[in-house]
Each structure stands twice: as C-alpha cells, then as structure tokens.
Amino acid sequence: MERDLIAAGFGGQGVMMFGTLLAQGTTDATDKQVTYFPSYGAEMRGGTANCYVAISDDAIGAPVMDQVDDLVIFNDASLEKFIGKLKKGGTLFLNTSIVKTRPDRDDITIVEAPVTEMALEMGNAKVLNIIMLGVYVGYSQVIDKEVILKAIEHKIGAKRPQLVPLNNEAFEKGLEIGKAARK
Amino acid sequence: MARIFMKGCEANAESAVRAGCRFFAGYPITPQNEIPEYFARRLPEVGGNFVQGESEVASVNMLYGSAQTGTRSMSSSSSTGISLYSEGISFMASARIPAVVVNVVRGGPGIGAIQPAQQDYLQATKASGNGGFRMIVLAPSTVQECVDMVYEAFDLAERDDNPVLILADGVLGTMMEPVELPEMKSDEEVAALKAKYYEKAIVGHPITDRKLGVPGSVGTGQEIRNIEAAAMYKTWDKDIRCEEYMTEDAEIILASYGISARISKAAVKDLRAEGIKAGLIRPITVSPFPYDVFKNLDFDRVKGILDVEMSIPAQMKWDVEYAVQDRLPIHECLRSGGQIMTKEKVMEEAHALVKEVL
Known part of the structure; x- marks a missing residue:
C-alpha cells in the first residue's frame, strides 16, 4: 500500500518542514519505505514551495508523481497549480485562512482548516504547518500521532527545545480537526 | 543497523x-x-x-x-x-x-x-x-x-x-x-x-x-x-551488473537506468496487474554495459522494448539498439528540460507499445 502527497504553499509557510517531519518521523518510527522530494530552484520566502512525500510498505517507484492521493494546500496559487494532480477520490487539505477559492471538482473530499488564524491565536504564526500536519495525520491516519510527536522532539527539539511544547500543542489541535472531519 | x-x-x-x-x-x-x-x-x-x-x-x-x-x-x-x-x-x-x-x-x-x-x-x-x-x-x-x-x-x-x-x-x-x-x-x-x-x-x-x-x-x-x-x-x-525484473515470461521489456528505472519498475507492477506481461532490464553498470542481457533475450517471446530515459534525444537507446540490432522494435519514453519521468507517462507509452506489437 502506497500513499502519496504533495504539499504546496508560499515559501516561509513551513511547507518543507511539513514534508520532512512526516517523512523523517515515519523513517525513524516505522519500517515503511519513505521518499521526500523538495522542489528546488530560485525559491525564497514569499515565493512558492512544494514537496512530494510517498509512504509505502513496499519499494517506492516514482518520488515525483503525476497523480497523488492527498494534496495539502496553503495558498491559492498552489491550489490552481496542483489540483489537477489530485486523484479521483483523493483528499484535499486546505488552509482556509488563506485559500479563498474552491476547486471545481465533485470527485474529491475537502478537509478545511483555518490554520493560519489558529496559529496566530496560539501566538506564533509559524506553527501553521504543524497544525496542518495534525489535520493531515488525524484525517489520513497514515501513521500514528506518536511518530510525529517524536519527530518534533527530534527535529525541532534538537535546536530549540523551548519550542517543543508549542509545536506539540499545535499538532494536537490539528489532530482534533482531522479526526472530526473523518466522521 | x-x-x-x-x-x-x-x-x-x-x-x-x-x-x-x-x-x-x-x-x-x-x-x-x-x-x-x-x-x-x-x-x-x-x-x-x-x-x-x-x-x-x-x-x-x-x-x-x-x-x-x-x-x-x-x-x-x-x-x-x-x-x-x-x-x-x-x-x-x-x-x-x-x-x-x-x-x-x-x-x-x-x-x-x-x-x-x-x-x-x-x-x-x-x-x-x-x-x-x-x-x-x-x-x-x-x-x-x-x-x-x-x-x-x-x-x-x-x-x-x-x-x-x-x-x-x-x-x-x-x-x-x-x-x-x-x-x-x-x-x-x-x-x-x-x-x-x-x-x-x-x-x-x-x-x-x-x-x-x-x-x-x-x-x-x-x-x-x-x-x-x-x-x-x-x-x-x-563487473557488469544488471537488474532483471519479471523478465522470465515478459513480452515487452522496459529498458531503463537510474531514477527512470525505479519508476519503470513501478510501471511494470501496474502493467502486470492489468495482465500485460511486462519486464524491466536495468543496467546498473552503464559502462561496462550489459549487452548480453539484451542479446540473450528470447526474440520469439519478447515483442518490443520501451527505452525509458530523462533525455531527449534518447541516449541509452544506442546501446540497446547495438545489442538488439533490428530484431525488435524499440519505442521511446522520454522527458527532458527539467521534466521528471512519471509512472503515468511510462504507462501511456507502454500501452502504445503493447497496442502496436502484441
């Protein structure tokens, strides 16, 4: 069983961190195969950023896909660019604080979360990606939540341990939204 | 470890x-x-x-x-x-x-x-x-x-x-x-x-x-x-090294190396699921090239080869052609200019090959 996703948004929204936490966490805590491919080029803060993550029980073929199961979108430009790559029956995760348009497709499920506003309410706009990661894991259940909590401690805690509780809280908030959307 | x-x-x-x-x-x-x-x-x-x-x-x-x-x-x-x-x-x-x-x-x-x-x-x-x-x-x-x-x-x-x-x-x-x-x-x-x-x-x-x-x-x-x-x-x-995947009974062969080969391998699995007898030959040493693996194919059973590379024009195809001569048709599945090979593209070209030779 393979599950592929694209995460895309503005540079600075934590799109790459979203992908690496998911992939790194899965590598550390499971036996699954994982690939993470970051877009690269002349990107900078305010530009566009995207990454591809595949998680599978077997060897992974393409690290970059034409069609994915899940699409995690942080801004309108990315929605327009990537909506065509979402499989029929796939799930679209939307940061509704920023994304105002909605795709013209009735063959997908949309999971909405105002993650930028939620992050601001928590007092740190930067954790919006972690909230979205919670939404994604809570809804997709592709991995256990402990996998991400460990990855937060491992990756964020290594340099800034004081930020771990805030990130954990952000992740849990997102997790609740994701789980609720499942029902 | x-x-x-x-x-x-x-x-x-x-x-x-x-x-x-x-x-x-x-x-x-x-x-x-x-x-x-x-x-x-x-x-x-x-x-x-x-x-x-x-x-x-x-x-x-x-x-x-x-x-x-x-x-x-x-x-x-x-x-x-x-x-x-x-x-x-x-x-x-x-x-x-x-x-x-x-x-x-x-x-x-x-x-x-x-x-x-x-x-x-x-x-x-x-x-x-x-x-x-x-x-x-x-x-x-x-x-x-x-x-x-x-x-x-x-x-x-x-x-x-x-x-x-x-x-x-x-x-x-x-x-x-x-x-x-x-x-x-x-x-x-x-x-x-x-x-x-x-x-x-x-x-x-x-x-x-x-x-x-x-x-x-x-x-x-x-x-x-x-x-x-x-x-x-x-x-x-x-020192010649080559990976052969599901080639034993294959009727079409995907020939590919490096990053394109792993994508081709995933395509072979999907083609097999559709009932198409596809296989993959992946040169691991591209020099020295595994010419014999291609030369020794059963040309009565294999009907065609799909050369999959992220290069336009095709390049490894020269080596495949050198080994196969004109015993099989060799189709191309190519991307270039920063476009990355995808499984969907390989499937599309493989279907076109199947339609022509099987």
Missing part, C-alpha cells in the same frame, strides 16, 4: 568519508551543492582536506594531484560542470590515477536547466574526455545505492588504477530516503590504504621509478600505455 533519513547528496558524501575519502575539491553548481557543503563540514572532523576550487578546472586538477599521492579523493559536479572536468578526467585516465567523480545530472546541453535529467549518458559512458579512455560508470536508482556505490567505487578505482564515475541525477541528489550507512574505516585502515599505494604514488620516488602517473610520452610509450589500458578495460566483463 539503524536507518537514517538522508538527502542523496549528503549520503554520497558521508559514504565516501566512511570509505576513507580524505580529500575533496569542487566548485558549486546545482543540484549537487550539498555534496561539497557536507564535505566542508565533515572532512575536517576526520583529518581530511576540503577545498572549494576557484573553478571546475582547478578542482579536477586538485583531485588529480591528491589522488596520485594515494589519498582516497573525490570530486562532484553537475553536467555542464562535468564538461569542464573532461580534460582532468582524461588526464587521470591517461596517467592511471584512481579517483571517484560523481555527476549529479541536470538538464542540458549547455547550461541546461537546474532540474533533474539523464542527459549525460553518452558523455559518461563513451567519452568523458578526449583520447578514447574508458571508466566504470555506476548508475544508482535509490539513495541507498548511492551510498553503496560510492563506498565501492574507491575499491574499484584502486583495483584498476582508473577513475570511476557515479552517474546520479538531480532527483537522487535532492531527495531524501532512509539509508543504512556502511562501516566507517578506522584511521589505521585509511593509513594502510594509503601505505599500500605508496609504491605507485608519485611521492618519494625518482621519476624513472614511477609506476603510475606517466601520461603519454614520445615514441612507443603512449602506445604501450594504451595497450595496457585496453587490456584492463577487457577485464570488466566480470
């Missing part, structure tokens, strides 16, 4: 350090910058030397200089940068200097695009410089294979006194995957490797006693060197 989540470029560099590499010179170019970046941090920790050269030409000649002392040495660049290495690589092949070079291929020709490609196949396998020399060229398709091949490349280079090339691409360089790293050679082992090379190394001998590092000279000298080198290339049949 624990799995570590690593970027292809960094995994390449760490593996080289573990193999005993203690010198790196290079010049920045995307998408291989994380290799020199990693070495710059890592080599001082193990008593090695890192130099960012003032150019590719300077860097490859520093590599030549370091490698001929017996220090395990490596450099990396990308496509248009590797073109600038041509002279240095040719000189190392002429002087029979063991060194490892990694090409993290990007678009081409010329400056091309910084995005991934497989546009340097013919340059890598046939003529990485003037003079008709040859190299063993290894083509990884996963980050783990990058690790394993770089580690082994130093042994191959020293066995043959010849440079070895790793032909990767921008996807393998930038993507992250779980890897298991090889054992770190101890300081004693690294010193022993260098000591073993002492007799050949160009230090501490009168010039007349040199065993290596004697590039072409007047009279018959050059021809003797060329005859010796050609004889050595002929010993590489034993």
